[in-house]
Amino acid sequence: xxxxxxxxxxxxxxYGPIQALFGLDFAVPAGGVTALLGAxxxxxxxxxxxxxxxxxxxxxxxxxxxxxAGLSTEAIARLGVAHVPDGRGTFTDLTVDENLRLGxxxxxxxxxxxxxxxxxxxYFPRLAxxxxxxxxxxxxxxxxxLAISRALMMRPALLMxxxxxxxxxxxxxxxxxxxxxxxxxxDGVAMLIVEQNAALALDLADExxxxxxxxxxxxxxxxxxxxxxxxxxxxxxx
Numbered sequence: 630x631x632x633x634x635x636x637x638x639x640x641x642x643x644y645g646p647i648q649a650l651f652g653l654d655f656a657v658p659a660g661g662v663t664a665l666l667g668a669x670x671x672x673x674x675x676x677x678x679x680x681x682x683x684x685x686x687x688x689x690x691x692x693x694x695x696x697x698a699g700l701s702t703e704a705i706a707r708l709g710v711a712h713v714p715d716g717r718g719t720f721t722d723l724t725v726d727e728n729l730r731l732g733x734x735x736x737x738x739x740x741x742x743x744x745x746x747x748x749x750x751x752y753f754p755r756l757a758x759x760x761x762x763x764x765x766x767x768x769x770x771x772x773x774x775l776a777i778s779r780a781l782m783m784r785p786a787l788l789m790x791x792x793x794x795x796x797x798x799x800x801x802x803x804x805x806x807x808x809x810x811x812x813x814x815x816d817g818v819a820m821l822i823v824e825q826n827a828a829l830a831l832d833l834a835d836e837x838x839x840x841x842x843x844x845x846x847x848x849x850x851x852x853x854x855x856x857x858x859x860x861x862x863x864x865x866x867x
Contacts, residue, residue: 634659634787634819635680640688642672642679642843649675652688653845655838657787662813662820664834664851666827666864672843673823674715677789680821681705681712692787711785713776715792715823721765725756728764728775732782742782749778752808770801777805781812788812789821794829802826806833827864831855839864 633656642650650672657663665673679686682702690698697705706712720728729749733742750757753774759767764775773793780788793809794802810833812818824830831837834851839860847854854860 632659633657634693635821636689636691636694637680638689640676640679640686640690642675642684642686644675644684648843649684650679650686650843653838653840653843655845655848656836657819657821658835660813660817660819661835662822662833664827664830664837665821665823665840666830666837666854666860667840667846668863669825670842671840673840674791675843676840677712677714677791677821677823680789681710706783709784709786711780711783711788713780713788713790713793715795719764719767719772719775719779721763723764724761725764725767725775726760728779729756729760729782732779736782736784741784745782745784749781752781752812753778770797770805773797773801773805774808777809781818785818787819787821789823791823792825793822794824794826802829809833827860828855 635657637653637655640650640653641648653676665676667673675684678684680690682700682705686698688698692708692710697708729746736742755771756774756778764772767775793805806829813820822830831851831854837851837854838845839847
């Protein structure tokens with residue numbers, strides 16, 4: 630792991646005239662995992678939306694050293710940023726297989742995309758069993774697996790996940806985070822994860838950023854933040 634794949638400096642974001650983020654500074658190390666933590670309404674989801682170009686933003690955002698703040702959402706995706714939003718965002722009327730193939734629509738390397746289909750089925754064998762099934766009939770955990778797999782079909786350099794554990798049973802959450810760790814370790818995919826379960830996120834992450842009311846409150850090594858008394862009391866419950 631060397632350098633930063635994503636470097637964010639002075640990020641402001643706006644919903645119409647309302648400013649939601651105020652000068653955020655953080656980085657995601659190449660091949661690493663950064664957790665974005667904070668209370669409900671702190672600005673975590675807005676941060677991911679701003680990075681994807683889904684809300685108006687200003688500041689310096691660099692992907693592999695290249696400025697991307699002025700690019701469209703599609704252009705950012707084509708550069709290798711995959712965003713798994715809250716609510717999962719699968720196409721419920723399409724099959725599992727069709728959802729996954731849509732994930733590869735930005736790619737021209739069709740033979741490699743077919744190999745990646747086998748790769749995501751290796752990570753999520755349950756989806757292979759249900760590949761002809763309509764996505765809307767899957768369980769919540771299976772839909773989350775599908776949303777992650779569809780993002781992986783883009784062959785991203787950076788995977789951004791918004792609340793991947795939301796609404797799921799603890800055993801399903803543990804399985805998903807185990808697979809995310811394997812994807813990061815084996816494929817070198819960097820990750821930026823928004824997660825309400827701070828303990829779970831800090832176990833996975835190398836770095837962590839704590840946001841309060843749209844501003845950076847703390848940042849640093851994940852294990853250092855986990856040992857911080859204020860963070861533990863406010864977010865880890867002990």
